[in-house]
Amino acid sequence: MPPTEKAEKPAEKIIVPLDVANETDALTLLDRLPQVSFWKVGLELFVSSGPRILRELKARQKSIFLDLKFHDIPNTMAGACRSAAQYGVDLLTVHAAAGRTALQAAQAAALDGAQAQQVPPPQLIGITLLTSLTARSLAMELKIPLELNDYALQMALLAQESGLAGAVCSPQEAAQLRQICGASFLLVCPGVRPTWADQGDQQRSLTPAAALQAGADYLVIGRPITTATDPAAAFARICEEL
Numbered sequence: 182m183p184p185t186e187k188a189e190k191p192a193e194k195i196i197v198p199l200d201v202a203n204e205t206d207a208l209t210l211l212d213r214l215p216q217v218s219f220w221k222v223g224l225e226l227f228v229s230s231g232p233r234i235l236r237e238l239k240a241r242q243k244s245i246f247l248d249l250k251f252h253d254i255p256n257t258m259a260g261a262c263r264s265a266a267q268y269g270v271d272l273l274t275v276h277a278a279a280g281r282t283a284l285q286a287a288q289a290a291a292l293d294g295a296q297a298q299q300v301p302p303p304q305l306i307g308i309t310l311l312t313s314l315t316a317r318s319l320a321m322e323l324k325i326p327l328e329l330n331d332y333a334l335q336m337a338l339l340a341q342e343s344g345l346a347g348a349v350c351s352p353q354e355a356a357q358l359r360q361i362c363g364a365s366f367l368l369v370c371p372g373v374r375p376t377w378a379d380q381g382d383q384q385r386s387l388t389p390a391a392a393l394q395a396g397a398d399y400l401v402i403g404r405p406i407t408t409a410t411d412p413a414a415a416f417a418r419i420c421e422e423l
Contacts, residue, residue, distance in 0.1 A: 187367070187398050191423035194393065195416070196221050196246050196369070198403040204230035204237075211241065213412050219271075221246040221401060235268045245270040246369070246401075250308055252276035255283040259290035262305065266294030270303045272369065272399075274349060277307035277336035284343035304367060306347040307340030309333040309354065312372035330354055337362055352392035352400075359396025371401035375419055389419055 197214065198221040199207045207226055220243050222234055227249060238245050247270040251261045258279060265273055275287050288305050295302035309332070310319065316329040325332055330353075337348040337358045347367025350358055355368050362368075373392050389400050402419060409415035 191420045192216065192416075193218055194397075194399055194423070195219065195389075195419065196399050196401045197406055197416070198223060198248075198401060199226050199234070200403055200407070201226060202229060204234055207234055208237065210407060210412070211237070211243075214406070214416060216413065217243075217416060219244040219246065219399070221248050221403075223248045224250070232268055235270065239269060246272040246274075246399075247303070248272075248274045250274045250276055251287065252279050252308075253283070255279075255286040258283045259286040262287040262303075263290040263294035266291040266303055267298040267300065269295070269298070269300035271301075272367075273303040273305050274308055275305055275345075277309060277340045277345075277348065281339060281343050284340060284345060288344045304346035306349055306367060306369055307336060307343075307345050309336040309340075309348050309350045309358075312351045330357060334358060334361060337366075341366055347398070352387035352395055352397055355392060355395040355397045367399070368397050369399045369401065370397040373397075373400045373402050375402075375405055375422065377405075389423055393423060 196219045197217045199210060200223055201207050201210060202225060220238055222245060226234060235245060247265055251258050258275060291305055292302050319325050319329050319332060333350050333354040334357060337350065340348050341362055347369060349369045351372045352370040355370055358368055370392050373387060373389050376388055392400055406412050406415045
């Protein structure tokens with residue numbers, strides 16, 4: 182699926198994380214779930230395997246969400262995004278809290294990096310607030326004097342105003358962000374859990390159907406699928422519920 186198009190079929194709206202420790206385990210999971218078209222590669226696997234896993238996913242004609250959550254000074258973020266763009270990934274995350282200058286530098290560098298390698302540029306999406314954090318965490322630990330929904334909205338608007346394609350938010354913030362940021366702004370929602378799955382460390386969750394109804398474009402659903410006795414059956418069950 183081209184990175185400029187939104188998913189239409191339920192199966193295309195689900196991004197499954199390759200949250201495993203090494204390339205061998207990742208390949209095993211890919212083989213068990215050939216029907217999954219969109220995969221997320223995060224810090225653990227990328228640090229372990231490097232770009233090899235991205236090349237493998239491209240060889241299998243899969244869409245790639247490279248979730249490295251860059252958060253640094255503008256020059257460093259620009260360099261990281263320029264390097265990441267060369268792999269032809271579809272989505273790439275940066276922390277909106279890095280600020281406007283860093284976000285704009287990251288966006289420009291991603292376009293440059295993709296153009297240099299003659300690959301489609303990734304869509305940069307800004308992390309609003311990690312779904313493991315709660316309103317209490319925001320106030321008591323991070324000392325941010327905003328309501329959680331207001332903070333997530335401000336970060337999404339900052340990402341949008343800086344030229345990014347979308348934001349990562351919990352499904353509980355999706356409706357407000359969709360209403361204010363508009364239909365073309367991508368919303369990627371982790372922390373999505375079916376009613377029959379354990380919530381794990383996700384603090385701000387909704388069911389897959391409720392998340393889509395709230396305005397999410399893509400749902401990141403990991404452990405309910407990947408740790409299931411039959412991952413393919415779990416994936417099919419979620420698709421049916423959508």
